[in-house]
Amino acid sequence: MKTLDIGTVSKMTGIAPSTLRYYDDEGLIESVGRHGLRRQFEANVVLQLTLINMGKTAGFSLSQIKKMFNVDGKPEIDREEILAKVEDLGKQIKQLTALRDSLKHVANCPAPSHLECESFQRMVKVAHKQMVSRQSRQKQ
Template sequence: MAEENVPSKDHWLSIGEIAHRSGVAASALRFYEDQGLIRSRRTAGNQRQYQRSTLRRIAFVQAAQRVGLALAEIKGALDSLPDDRTPTRADWSRLSRSWRSRLDERIAELERLRDDLDGCIGCGCLSLQRCNLYNKADRLAERGPGARILNVGIPGE
């Protein structure tokens, strides 16, 4: 007789099945596994198999990435959940409450970008000294001449 808490063979899916059902490439699944976001077991032929509950963890990862969380933050959130079950609606609600302020910040940032963009369209300034998008109010002049930012934002802000 099988143990009660041990998933049956039917609860395990190949990497191809997980990729197909989740819409996530197998390479991304292997990366997620390397990052500790999901786990698999290996068959005698060294093929990855995932519990069906991994599908919900993958959905969780994708939703958290859309919020703008880094994989390390997502891993921390997943690590706070019990290993023996999938994330529930209550789990998601608890974790997503802490992300709400981040979303509010992103929305405000996008609104500022939209508003600054209106004044920039067609200006033709081609100047990082005057550009409201890259160097509003010439904030970087105090750091000296030359390139101070790349397309990743302004350090220290």
């Protein structure tokens, strides 16, 4: 099976080689050996990196991501914990939707100050509730 140089992976994913080395050191991805002193990666590392980037987008730390999808695709953590994250993500999606709507509002509403605009306040208050309920169950 054909393996990939770090530069190739970098070009395929847009992630800097230094970052890939860093991820390798941290155990987020795995090289399958060396060609001389060059790390060789399998093609599925691209998939893994996609997952890593999705996790980052979601605001997870690298160590959390590592636990969620470890190298061979088997998660270290249990169903319960993952489902909790799933639920959390649902809330986050709602929040982002609220933010998007708020921004859309800001771009269009002619009110002089949005903090005084009623419909804006309503939106934000809804978001606030969600936020507080999310914050209350934050973990490392």
